[in-house]
Amino acid sequence: MNRNAFSLVEIMVVVIVIGILAGISIPRYSKFVERGRSAEARNILGNIRSAELAYLTEYDIYTNSLTSLQIAAPTACNASFYFSYGIVNGSGTFTATANRCTGGAGRPPTGPTAFSLNITQAGVLDGTVGYL
Numbered sequence: 478m479n480r481n482a483f484s485l486v487e488i489m490v491v492v493i494v495i496g497i498l499a500g501i502s503i504p505r506y507s508k509f510v511e512r513g514r515s516a517e518a519r520n521i522l523g524n525i526r527s528a529e530l531a532y533l534t535e536y537d538i539y540t541n542s543l544t545s546l547q548i549a550a551p552t553a554c555n556a557s558f559y560f561s562y563g564i565v566n567g568s569g570t571f572t573a574t575a576n577r578c579t580g581g582a583g584r585p586p587t588g589p590t591a592f593s594l595n596i597t598q599a600g601v602l603d604g605t606v607g608y609l
Contacts, residue, residue: 507589511577515594518560518575521550522596525564525573529598539566539598554582560594571598 528546529539541564543550550562560575561583574595577588592605 511588514559514588515577517558518562518577518594519602521548521560521562522573522575522594522602524548525550525562526596526598526600529564529571529573533598539569539571540564541566541571554578554587556584559584559588569598572596575604 525543525546525548528548532538532540532546540546543552543562543564548562551558552561552563554561558578560577562573562575564571564573566572572595574593576593577591578584579588579591581587594602594604596602
């Protein structure tokens, strides 16, 4: 007997295996893509740190104004960036923060969940686990 076709059971097994593989790989792929988008934040935070150190050299104080640093980074989500940025300074310190835009604001696609990345005057990068 010559058999040239697949049985229904064989096709169902293949579909189930493909479903299991897709169920495992799609969430991991999404997180990988988000980590790639966080490269924008790491780059701009590095620029902010460099500009803050230059500002400190000239004025003997850190600033909390991106405008004073002449950095093109939004303080609120907009269609050109995946993140919004801010600076908090204290006595002789600063922390620059990038917050992932969610809920329709920011560059599409906006993030499914909020997370943040921070950098200090010492160059320590910190933030939500998995996105560094």
